[in-house]
Amino acid sequence: xxxxxxxxxxxxxxxxxxxxxxxxxxxxxxxxxxxxxxxxxxxxxxxxxxxxxxxxxxxxxxxxxxxxxxxxxxxxxxxxxxxxxxxxxxxxxxxxxxxxxxxxxxxxxxxxxxxxxxxxxxxxxxxxxxxxxxxxxxxxxxxxxxxxxxxxxxxxxxxxxxxxxxxxxxxxxxxxxxxxxxxxxxxxxxxxxxxxxxxxxxxxxxxxxxxxxxxxxxxxxxxxxxxxxxxxxxxxxxxxxxxxxxxxxxxxxxxxxxxxxxxxxxxxxxxxxxxxxxxxxxxxxxxxxxxxxxxxxxxxxxxxx
Numbered sequence: 001x002x003x004x005x006x007x008x009x010x011x012x013x014x015x016x017x018x019x020x021x022x023x024x025x026x027x028x029x030x031x032x033x034x035x036x037x038x039x040x041x042x043x044x045x046x047x048x049x050x051x052x053x054x055x056x057x058x059x060x061x062x063x064x065x066x067x068x069x070x071x072x073x074x075x076x077x078x079x080x081x082x083x084x085x086x087x088x089x090x091x092x093x094x095x096x097x098x099x100x101x102x103x104x105x106x107x108x109x110x111x112x113x114x115x116x117x118x119x120x121x122x123x124x125x126x127x128x129x130x131x132x133x134x135x136x137x138x139x140x141x142x143x144x145x146x147x148x149x150x151x152x153x154x155x156x157x158x159x160x161x162x163x164x165x166x167x168x169x170x171x172x173x174x175x176x177x178x179x180x181x182x183x184x185x186x187x188x189x190x191x192x193x194x195x196x197x198x199x200x201x202x203x204x205x206x207x208x209x210x211x212x213x214x215x216x217x218x219x220x221x222x223x224x225x226x227x228x229x230x231x232x233x234x235x236x237x238x239x240x241x242x243x244x245x246x247x248x249x250x251x252x253x254x255x256x257x258x259x260x261x262x263x264x265x266x267x268x269x270x271x272x273x274x275x276x277x278x279x280x281x282x283x284x285x286x287x288x289x290x291x292x293x294x295x296x297x298x299x300x301x302x303x304x305x
Contacts, residue, residue: 029042032045046293047293048293050291050293050294050296050297051293051294051296051297051300052297053113053297054293054294054296054297054298054301055297055298055299055300055301055302056301058287058289058294058297058298059282059301060118060121060122060125062282062285062287063125063278063281063282064121064124064125066281066282066285067125067128067129067132067281068128070132070281071128071131071132074132076131076132078124078127078128078131082127082130082131083120083123083124083127085127086123086124086126086127086130087123089267090105090123091105093267094108111193111194125278126274129274129277129278130270130274132277133270133273133274133277134270136273137266137269137270137273138269139262139265139266139269143265143268143269144258144261144262144265145254145261146208146265147261147262147264147265147268148254148257148258148261149206149208150206150208150209151206151257151261151264152249152250152252152257153206153207153208153249154206154207154246154247154248154249155204155205155206155207155246155247156204156205156207156220156223156243156245156246156247157201157202157203157204157205157243157244157245157247158202158205158220158223158241158242158243158244159182159183159186159195159199159200159201159202159241159242159244160186160190160192160195160200160202160239160240160241161182161185161186161189161190161192161196161200161239161240161241162190162191162192162234162237162238162239163189163190163191163237163238163239163240164191164237164238165238166231166238168189168238169231169238169239169240170231171189172185172189172190172240173228173230173231173240175189176228176240176242177228182199182200182228182242183199183200183201184199186199186200187199187200191237200242201244204247205217205220207220207221213232213234213235215232215233215234216232216234216239216241219232219241220241220243223241223243224243224246225243225244225245225246226242226243227242227243228240228241228242229241229242229243
């Protein structure tokens with residue numbers, strides 16, 4: 001990604017993060033915690049936080065700034081109602097049952113470390129992105145049929161292990177072939193942390209769902225229950241899957257659910273356009289990271305650069 005060169009005597013780096021230059025910072029600040037009555041200093045904690053999650057947080061803050069500026073230039077904006085609509089949409093996508101959706105949302109927030117403030121900012125970013133792409137959405141019959149196939153067609157439920165290198169994937173595969181349970185190897189070795197904590201178990205995958213790599217979906221079509229896949233190159237990593245069960249298509253007439261599928265197709269198209277716009281805006285920005293610890297976190301979050 002390019003570097004954000006809107007620096008003016010070093011002050012703009014602070015402004016990018018919504019802060020003031022150092023000279024405007026308070027002379028003292030409260031300690032973050034007390035241990036046996038003794039104060040801990042912010043310095044080491046701040047550095048470790050920056051290294052651990054600084055890349056992701058910096059990206060979010062930059063995107064917030066870019067979206068706000070673009071909406072202002074175009075004479076637009078969002079209100080609290082738009083943010084609440086984003087929350088309702090997220091719950092709808094997670095589960096049709098409100099109680100299960102609420103539980104799924106809490107689990108999602110826990111996995112992604114989304115506290116109240118960060119979660120609110122996520123919803124606001126989504127609302128801004130949706131406002132910017134709203135007029136670009138076009139839905140056709142093929143897209144509606146694709147949604148129908150994804151929701152009511154056959155599906156595969158699998159366990160997944162991902163690895164950063166071919167050697168690591170081969171090690172995981174050899175351990176499973178040597179008799180270790182797939183679930184244990186996934187929990188110990190998989191880089192897909194969300195599924196690793198469930199022994200690699202994923203939600204059912206549709207062969208028509210293009211959000212999953214084509215190479216993975218092609219392999220699933222040839223697996224029977226209990227089968228183990230070979231190593232599958234997927235994007236920048238390597239995957240191994242084990243088929244848990246094949247789920248047959250549901251006998252639901254298309255005309256009965258066509259309007260629901262039209263709405264689902266629109267939401268899917270909006271999500272695609274929103275993701276593309278976010279990537280384009282970040283790629284077009286130039287970012288200089290001056291803080292050493294934050295720079296380390298930023299570089300680690302972008303190993304491809």
